[in-house]
Amino acid sequence: MRVAKMLVVGVGWLAGVVVGATPQEAVDAVLTNIDISAGRVRTFQARFVQTTRSPALGEKDVASGVMYMVKKPAAEVGHAPTILLRFDYKEPEPSVMIMNEAQVIFQKPGLEAEVHPLVDDLKTDALVAGFTSTERLRQHFVVKLGRETATRVTLILMPMSEIACRTFRELRITFNRGTWLPVAVYQHKTNDERITFEFEEIKVNYTIAPELFTVRSVTERRRGGR
Numbered sequence: 739m740r741v742a743k744m745l746v747v748g749v750g751w752l753a754g755v756v757v758g759a760t761p762q763e764a765v766d767a768v769l770t771n772i773d774i775s776a777g778r779v780r781t782f783q784a785r786f787v788q789t790t791r792s793p794a795l796g797e798k799d800v801a802s803g804v805m806y807m808v809k810k811p812a813a814e815v816g817h818a819p820t821i822l823l824r825f826d827y828k829e830p831e832p833s834v835m836i837m838n839e840a841q842v843i844f845q846k847p848g849l850e851a852e853v854h855p856l857v858d859d860l861k862t863d864a865l866v867a868g869f870t871s872t873e874r875l876r877q878h879f880v881v882k883l884g885r886e887t888a889t890r891v892t893l894i895l896m897p898m899s900e901i902a903c904r905t906f907r908e909l910r911i912t913f914n915r916g917t918w919l920p921v922a923v924y925q926h927k928t929n930d931e932r933i934t935f936e937f938e939e940i941k942v943n944y945t946i947a948p949e950l951f952t953v954r955s956v957t958e959r960r961r962g963g964r
Contacts, residue, residue, distance in 0.1 A: 765881050768891060768913075769872050775918035776870055781946045782807040782919075784937040786825070791932045803827040805937070807869055808946050810839070821866050822951040837862065838951040851953050860902055865935075867911050868920030878902040879909065889915050904928065 759767065783806050790799045804826045809819040823837040836843040837856060844852040856862075863874050875881070878899040884892035895909035910924040919942070923935045 761883070764883055765893075768883065768893065769876070769881065771918045772868060772913060773871055776868065776872075778943075779869055779919070780809055780943050782869055782940070782942055783944060783946065784940040786938075787936045789934045789936075793930055793932070800830075801827050802829045806946050806950060807866065808948060808951070809869075810948065818871070821862070821870065822948065823866065824951055836951050836953075841953075843953055845953075853953060860905055864906070864909055864923065864925055867909070867923060868913060868918075884910060890921065891915060 783804065785802070786805045787800065787802045790801075791797070806822075806824040806826070808822040810822055811819050820839050821837075822839070823835075825835045827833045827835070832847050834843070834845040836845075840856050842854045842856050844854075860874075860878060863870075867875060872881075875895060878897065879895035879902055880898050882894045882896070884894040886892070890912055892910055892912045895906075895911070897903045897906050897908075905928060906925065907928055907930075908924075908926040910922075911920055912922040912924075913919065914921050917940075919937075919940060921937050921940075925933045927933070
């Protein structure tokens with residue numbers, strides 16, 4: 739059966755096949771694989787392409803660069819780690835966006851950094867889906883299996899909670915079956931804006947300095963011409 743062939747649990751880490759699974763069991767098997775993979779990831783680095791479409795305005799913007807993610811261990815045992823994110827945009831023009839423990843930092847060449855309080859919401863969770871536990875997403879979205887191939891599987895997340903319905907119409911996250919790491923994240927927002935992140939040249943568990951996620955790091959890199 740095709741279902742039995744596609745539902746291999748934990749390729750490379752777990753052995754076993756789900757035979758005659760229900761749709762929910764199939765989803766649960768994929769989510770289990772993702773959570774196992776996420777639990778092994780301490781750092782993530784990848785080249786990305788971000789495509790933003792605004793149908794109402796007839797606009798399409800494409801940007802690219804390098805993304806860095808670090809899981810900072812929680813101060814207390816049993817608490818979730820803090821996610822540190824940095825997007826170094828190279829094209830069409832250099833800029834930096836950082837999300838650390840308490841701030842969102844925006845920086846463009848020749849301008850002072852803009853610093854704003856970090857709001858803990860589903861936008862952040864959707865951005866780091868696949869790097870962390872899927873538990874919170876499951877609290878706010880109905881998760882279904884989308885397109886499947888021998889090497890990739892896509893999850894379709896439909897908003898269920900009030901907060902999710904205020905922000906999203908739909909999320910789609912595509913994972914590599916061999917690593918269970920995300921290779922694409924599609925966000926369809928309630929204002930009809932559609933944003934896709936595609937990742938390639940992925941590296942995990944390399945050393946990434948925490949200082950990379952500070953205002954000082956942005957300034958020093960700008961002065962160094964990098």
